Amino acid sequence: MGWLWAIIVGFVLGLLAKLILPGKQHSPLWLTTVMGIIGGIVGNAIxxxxxxxxxxxxxxxxxxxxxxxxxxxxxxxEMLYMAMRGRRGQRERI
Known part of the structure; x- marks a missing residue:
């Protein structure tokens, strides 16, 4: 049950973080959730x-x-995702 709560809290934290950040974020929902989970763990440790x-x-x-x-x-x-996505898009065009 602890993992389920971690996923739910990570999902909510990730979505709130996306709302706080200015501009449009292009990262997928799974990456946002993972970053939210890690953010929850880091916040608890601090x-x-x-x-x-x-x-x-x-x-x-x-x-x-x-x-x-x-x-x-x-x-x-988001920065890492866009950098990886940009490199991949350049390889596909070549």
Whole structure:
């Protein structure tokens, strides 16, 4: 059940990150979800590192760090995806 929640949270974080980033992103949904999952893991690790990994009530600080990490990862994932896609498109034209 933990993997299912990781996929759901990663999907939501990835979509929110895409909404926050300016412009149109071309990366596929699966890549956005993977970047969201990794962003959630990184955000949790940072939260634990600074001592806000587990608090009473809603962990707004942890959730903010997860979203911030997801935004950064979706941004770099988009850049990498477009670079790979651009190279592949050039090979097909040759």
């Amino acid at each position: 939260a634990r590192g600074i001592g806000i990994g587990s608090t009473r009530g809603i962990d707004w600080g942890r959730h903010f760090l997860q979203l911030a990490a997801a935004v950064v990862l979706v941004f770099f994932g």
